[in-house]
Amino acid sequence: xxxxxxxxxxxxxxxxxxxxxxxxxxxxxxxxxxxxxxxxxxxxxxxxxxxxxxxxxxxxxxxxxxxxxxxxxxxxxxxxxxxxxxxxxxxxxxxxxxxxxxxxxxxxxxxxxxxxxxxxxxxxxxxxxxxxxxxxxxxxxxxxxxxxxxxxxxxxxxxxxxxxxxxxxxxxxxxxxxxxxxxxxxxxxxxxxxxxxxxxxxxxxxxxxxxxxxxxxxxxxxxxxxxxxxxxxxxxxxxxxxxxxxxxxxxxxxxxxxxxxxxxxxxxxxxxxxxxxxxxxxxx
Ligand code: PLP
Numbered sequence: 001x002x003x004x005x006x007x008x009x010x011x012x013x014x015x016x017x018x019x020x021x022x023x024x025x026x027x028x029x030x031x032x033x034x035x036x037x038x039x040x041x042x043x044x045x046x047x048x049x050x051x052x053x054x055x056x057x058x059x060x061x062x063x064x065x066x067x068x069x070x071x072x073x074x075x076x077x078x079x080x081x082x083x084x085x086x087x088x089x090x091x092x093x094x095x096x097x098x099x100x101x102x103x104x105x106x107x108x109x110x111x112x113x114x115x116x117x118x119x120x121x122x123x124x125x126x127x128x129x130x131x132x133x134x135x136x137x138x139x140x141x142x143x144x145x146x147x148x149x150x151x152x153x154x155x156x157x158x159x160x161x162x163x164x165x166x167x168x169x170x171x172x173x174x175x176x177x178x179x180x181x182x183x184x185x186x187x188x189x190x191x192x193x194x195x196x197x198x199x200x201x202x203x204x205x206x207x208x209x210x211x212x213x214x215x216x217x218x219x220x221x222x223x224x225x226x227x228x229x230x231x232x233x234x235x236x237x238x239x240x241x242x243x244x245x246x247x248x249x250x251x252x253x254x255x256x257x258x259x260x261x262x263x264x265x266x267x268x269x270x271x272x273x274x275x276x277x278x279x280x281x282x283x284x
Pocket of ligand 1: 184203209245
């Protein structure tokens with residue numbers, strides 16, 4: 001079924017949407033993006049995604065393509081026009097089109113593209129069985145704090161995980177896990193403490209990660225922000241990942257080593273419930 005998408009000021013059927021072949025998003029991945037999930041036709045954690053978009057654009061010196069109010073309105077229009085009850089809104093901003101050159105000029109007009117994806121995210125089969133991950137070297141660039149569309153290594157790592165019979169990869173640098181291919185990595189120690197890597201240029205500051213840290217504090221669950229090794233993760237009581245599209249997803253196996261009983265643990269399961277409840281409550 002054809003969706004209505006948004007491209008540079010216009011709402012169009014997806015077949016009619018066009019972007020220049022000279023757009024630097026296409027030629028050089030000179031672009032940033034955000035994905036906000038939708039439940040009950042409302043946007044989750046929207047303020048966080050809005051703030052991170054502004055930060056990513058600022059780091060790359062790409063101007064904001066529209067006001068925050070206009071961008072929120074486009075999200076809402078697309079959710080309504082496409083009748084999305086559950087799913088996601090994808091938003092991408094590129095530096096815009098110019099004759100191909102590594103250097104850019106400051107007068108470029110950014111491109112703004114948004115589209116929706118309707119899909120079940122709460123009732124996820126993977127959340128029932130848990131995700132299996134393999135560890136792989138983190139060969140991405142060193143500005144992973146900027147949410148760019150340079151996702152080739154993440155895609156390759158995901159394909160390598162699938163070829164190995166797993167679902168996803170956890171990326172490792174200097175012996176410590178940075179994050180998953182498209183999510184933040186967490187472990188639960190035998191004492192019930194949540195551990196996730198501290199923020200830096202080495203990983204993306206996940207919006208779901210930030211929300212879950214708040215919810216954990218409210219539930220009196222301790223969180224340690226520090227890096228951890230693959231060995232520590234394999235010996236943990238539980239593990240999980242967080243992202244806008246997976247919420248809290250239990251991880252049950254790392255490099256073929258089962259965690260606990262090899263099924264989603266009680267802490268990850270409870271945190272998933274809390275995340276869904278709180279997100280629904282605060283959705284806009
Ligand atoms: N880390 C990476 C590399 C990601 O691509 C993502 C999401 O796409 C995340 C972490 C999680 O971020 P968020 O919770 O904002 O979706």
